[in-house]
Amino acid sequence: MATMMEDEVFMAFTTYAAIVILKMLVMAPMTAFFRFSRGAFANEEDVALKPSEERKKLLRSHPDVERVRRCHQNDLENIVPFVLIGLLYALTGPELSAALLHFRVFAGSRILHTITYIGALPQPSRALSWIVGVLVTFSMAYRVLSKVLVL
Amino acid sequence: MATMMEDEVFMAFTTYAAIVILKMLVMAPMTAFFRFSRGAFANEEDVALKPSEERKKLLRSHPDVERVRRCHQNDLENIVPFVLIGLLYALTGPELSAALLHFRVFAGSRILHTITYIGALPQPSRALSWIVGVLVTFSMAYRVLSKVLVL
């Protein structure tokens, strides 16, 4: 058991996996913040304490809330595959320098992706930050399949 | 290989990870149940056997279906990070009692979250059950990063 957490590549993977998962988890409180500040809720019980004439108006979608939710969804679609492929990649015993390059570029790309998405920065900033992360995951998957292929 | 499944902490992690993932998988049949009982479908091919005058009416969203789908989405956003961080946490060799406390509280919080969400129970029951789960995941991530940090 303890041997895995003595391997430097696995420790590096663990560090960056924890960082990007924590980044993803922060999207939920951010959604809650926008729901309260914009007054846009999804469930009747969430507005039960408001005056009854206001309630119906608060059960609506708001562009800012939907933007954060799309950003969160994009994290789910990209960070979870990175962590799963990255775990297998770390177990194939890559060079530490190559592994760190993959993990750092991915973490940076996802932080930039969130900034460009929430800030609605001009394209192609968001598209580029997204595609860099995808390419890192594909590169790790290529290494995994070229080392380990049992069909 | 077999050594991991002889470690009690890893066995406890495996047990609770399987339980919460199974709980999450049950949300899909529950969505299907509400789609049929409420008559609210998303795809044309899903209503192809109905009389043609009914079809268009059945291609709609229904509040009860949307509620189950939001609950399922919340599971994806919280249970998947728990399992990923929990795996790394289990590999850092925590005390069995501390690990069991994390795993049990998380599993309990997510079962309560589903009950409060589907039952539309008054707030803050759902908010509290959600936040307890998030705090467990953050606590495990803190332990992981304090034990293993290779940037």
Add this chain to the structure above:
Amino acid sequence: MATMMEDEVFMAFTTYAAIVILKMLVMAPMTAFFRFSRGAFANEEDVALKPSEERKKLLRSHPDVERVRRCHQNDLENIVPFVLIGLLYALTGPELSAALLHFRVFAGSRILHTITYIGALPQPSRALSWIVGVLVTFSMAYRVLSKVLVL
């Protein structure tokens, strides 16, 4: 470390996990393709280069885009649990033949699911391909819990 990637069951798991995750990752470019070809975007900055009278019309949902997105969501809801449960299952030391049967049937079911969903093939083709994948994941979870249960 290296010992895991010398275990044939774990190598088979790694292979099929990488394949189904790559399949899931392909859904994002497919969504982008449908967004461009159908002219249906979600963010204002994505249509900033279009003539201003066109912009508002392009910020809409389109049935084909929504179909790909539902397919992607179904992948998230099913492929991620398969990989997580499959990892634990591989660590319980099953027979290689039994493990390969699980992995191959799951991978096949998800490829069929995507074809039936994107192609809008008549039901119950999509329902069956979905349920086969769920049953594989439940079968692996059953093995995991029957081998390793620490509550």
